Every structure is written in structure tokens, then in C-alpha cells.
Amino acid sequence: MVRCRCTPAEAAGVTRDPWHTQPHPQPAALVTIDSEPFVGETPLAAIQSWLTPNSLYYARNHYETPAIDISGWRLVVDGHTSSVLDLTYNDVLEMPRRAMPVTMECAGNNRMDLDPPVSGNRFQGGAVSTALWTGVSLADLLDRAGAGPGAVEVVFEGADLGSPEPSGAPSPYARSLPLEAARHPDMLLAYEMNGEPLPEDHGYPLRLVAPGWYGMASVKWLTRISLIDHPYEGFFQKERYVLDTGHGPPEPLARMLVKSLFSRPRHGQVFERCAPLEVAGLAWSGAGEIADVEISDDFGETWTCANLDGLFHDYTWRQWTAVWTPPCAGHHTLMARARDENGDAQPMKNRWNRLGYAVNGVQSVCVNVR
Numbered sequence: 001m002v003r004c005r006c007t008p009a010e011a012a013g014v015t016r017d018p019w020h021t022q023p024h025p026q027p028a029a030l031v032t033i034d035s036e037p038f039v040g041e042t043p044l045a046a047i048q049s050w051l052t053p054n055s056l057y058y059a060r061n062h063y064e065t066p067a068i069d070i071s072g073w074r075l076v077v078d079g080h081t082s083s084v085l086d087l088t089y090n091d092v093l094e095m096p097r098r099a100m101p102v103t104m105e106c107a108g109n110n111r112m113d114l115d116p117p118v119s120g121n122r123f124q125g126g127a128v129s130t131a132l133w134t135g136v137s138l139a140d141l142l143d144r145a146g147a148g149p150g151a152v153e154v155v156f157e158g159a160d161l162g163s164p165e166p167s168g169a170p171s172p173y174a175r176s177l178p179l180e181a182a183r184h185p186d187m188l189l190a191y192e193m194n195g196e197p198l199p200e201d202h203g204y205p206l207r208l209v210a211p212g213w214y215g216m217a218s219v220k221w222l223t224r225i226s227l228i229d230h231p232y233e234g235f236f237q238k239e240r241y242v243l244d245t246g247h248g249p250p251e252p253l254a255r256m257l258v259k260s261l262f263s264r265p266r267h268g269q270v271f272e273r274c275a276p277l278e279v280a281g282l283a284w285s286g287a288g289e290i291a292d293v294e295i296s297d298d299f300g301e302t303w304t305c306a307n308l309d310g311l312f313h314d315y316t317w318r319q320w321t322a323v324w325t326p327p328c329a330g331h332h333t334l335m336a337r338a339r340d341e342n343g344d345a346q347p348m349k350n351r352w353n354r355l356g357y358a359v360n361g362v363q364s365v366c367v368n369v370r
Contacts, residue, residue, distance in 0.1 A: 037061040041126030052129035063162030079226035082146025107214040111356035118356040135190035150229040154182040156219035176232035211315035212286035256286030257360040260338035283338035284317035
């Protein structure tokens with residue numbers, strides 16, 4: 001049974017941190033997780049709105065952000081193709097545009113929740129964001145190049161360069177998708193984010209946006225797209241972004257698991273009376289639309305349905321709200337779990353794995369009522 005993990009001081013409502021006990025304005029900056037290269041998560045108190053401002057959109061970089069001169073930038077499409085494409089930025093801009101909102105979550109989000117702890121970026125839950133992406137259909141580009149006989153995967157290569165292991169030779173960040181997945185009409189090559197040119201940390205001038213997939217698939221700073229006739233064996237395909245539980249062979253990561261979070265109340269918030277409170281949050285899944293969200297205040301013994309509200313799209317999180325009345329004064333733990341249209345629901349416990357990926361166990365917040 002999942003139990004409250006607050007410290008005794010928190011459970012008693014004794015805290016000197018006004019962040020927990022008083023209303024607080026939206027933070028104006030990402031929470032830095034690492035600086036070389038930069039990795040930052042959205043402040044949890046800022047995960048309120050359906051679209052995430054660019055300045056607060058989580059950033060996960062594997063190598064230093066490349067400096068790109070747009071006048072010399074090219075996107076090459078080659079490999080098992082009928083023709084090789086060598087496109088300038090203006091060539092891409094002249095293709096038919098499309099815009100699509102997409103929620104993206106880092107595969108290592110909520111890594112801090114795993115017990116025993118694992119190595120890696122210490123995300124606390126803010127490595128998930130939603131933006132309106134504008135660009136061109138990847139399928140249109142692949143049609144233009146023409147897939148040759150035997151092509152089975154598409155490799156996306158970025159301009160960011162580094163050594164994935166201390167003794168390894170420098171190489172660009174690269175990932176592949178099965179050709180069938182790459183040809184899905186909603187795969188997007190994006191050059192705008194929330195109506196602005198892509199920020200440098202988010203892949204300027206062009207990035208892949210793979211709706212429904214964990215963020216590692218959406219390769220940034222694209223310079224090359226190659227069709228190949230064999231499974232791709234790159235480091236970030238085979239050695240990372242796999243679920244390694246220690247039982248059986250590692251499983252490759254693909255689509256985001258169903259998940260939800262609390263926007264309000266904030267963890268540790270103090271309320272002065274036992275009156276009805278609005279509880280709200282967001283829920284998403286890479287496998288389909290959110291069907292329902294439930295909340296519990298008795299550690300999962302009973303659940304109450306929340307309301308699904310606000311905007312939503314095929315590939316975005318869904319806002320939810322509920323009214324909760326504290327049964328009495330004291331310390332209370334609220335839990336939320338989501339279920340998607342395929343019947344997949346959040347588990348009560350996280351699935352531990354060596355690299356700390358796909359953490360989607362039921363989330364909780366604790367509040368104190370005086």
C-alpha cells in the first residue's frame with residue numbers, strides 16, 4: 001500500500017517555506033537539473049495551463065547546444081531513397097505548413113520517485129510540457145525523396161555532437177523510427193514553437209516532433225534523415241532509452257505511458273478550514289485519449305471520478321478537476337490516477353528499472369487542514 005512519505009514536520013504543518021503554505025506567483029524560469037549540457041524542468045507550480053510558454057518548456061539536452069548559421073544549414077535526406085534531397089531552410093519553409101499541439105514528456109520524468117534510487121537527471125515531475133508546433137509533414141518529405149526497396153527504418157541525426165561514453169568517439173545524437181511510424185501523417189518536422197521560431201534549446205532551426213512518443217524520439221537540430229535497410233544500433237537506441245528491469249532483455253521505449261499529475265493543490269499546502277476545495281490536474285497518454293481520471297483520499301481504497309474539462313487534442317494532455325471536501329482537520333494525502341481509452345491505467349507502484357525511465361505510478365500530494 002502506498003503511504004504518505006512526508007517528513008513529520010511536513011505532516012504536522014510545520015514548515016518555514018512560504019512556497020508550500022502561501023499562494024505563490026508563477027515562477028519565471030526553469031528549474032536547473034544540470035548545466036553542462038543544460039537540462040531543466042518546468043517548475044511544478046507552473047504546470048497549470050494547457051500550453052506551456054517557451055521559456056518554461058522543459059529542456060533535455062544530451063550535448064552542448066550547437067551554434068547553427070542558418071545561411072549554411074542544410075537538411076539532407078538520403079540512404080535507401082529514390083533521390084537525395086539537400087534542402088535549405090527556405091526550401092523547408094516553402095513546403096505546405098501544418099500546426100499541431102503536442103504534449104511531450106521526457107522518458108526520465110519523475111525519476112526521483114524510484115526506490116531504490118537510480119542514476120540520471122533528477123527530474124521531480126516537471127519534465128513534461130505542451131506546445132503548438134508548426135512545420136511540415138515528415139511523410140511529405142519522405143514521399144518527395146521516395147523510399148527505396150528494403151528500407152525499414154528512418155534515422156534522424158542532429159547537429160549536437162559529443163561522446164556518449166567517456167572513452168567513446170564523438171558522434172551526433174541520433175535515433176530511428178520504423179518506416180511505418182515515420183510515415184504517419186502526424187509526424188512533424190517543426191520550425192516554430194508556440195508561434196515563434198524554435199528556441200535554440202529546443203532544436204533551432206528544425207526538429208522532429210513525434211506525437212505520443214517519449215521526448216527522446218523527437219530529435220532536435222536536425223541535419224540528416226536517412227532511410228536504412230536494417231535495425232539501427234546507435235547508442236541512444238540500444239544502450240539508452242530502454243527499460244532494463246534486470247529480468248529479461250531490455251525493452252525499447254516508444255510511446256508514453258498513461259499518467260496524471262496535480263496542478264493544485266500544491267504539496268504541503270495548508271488550508272484553514274474543512275470546506276470544499278477544487279482539485280485540478282492534467283492527464284495524458286501516448287496510446288490514446290484519456291477516458292477518465294479518479295482521485296482518492298484513503299490511499300486507493302476508494303476512488304471518485306473527476307471531471308474532464310478544457311481543451312484537448314489527439315496528442316495533448318487533458319485537464320481535469322474535482323471538488324474534494326476534507327473529512328476532518330489534519331494531514332491528508334490525495335492521489336490521482338488516469339485511464340486511457342485502451343483501458344490502460346496508472347499502476348499504484350512505479351515499475352523500477354535501472355535507467356529510471358517511464359515512471360508512471362499514481363501521483364500524490366499532501367495537504368494540511370487546520
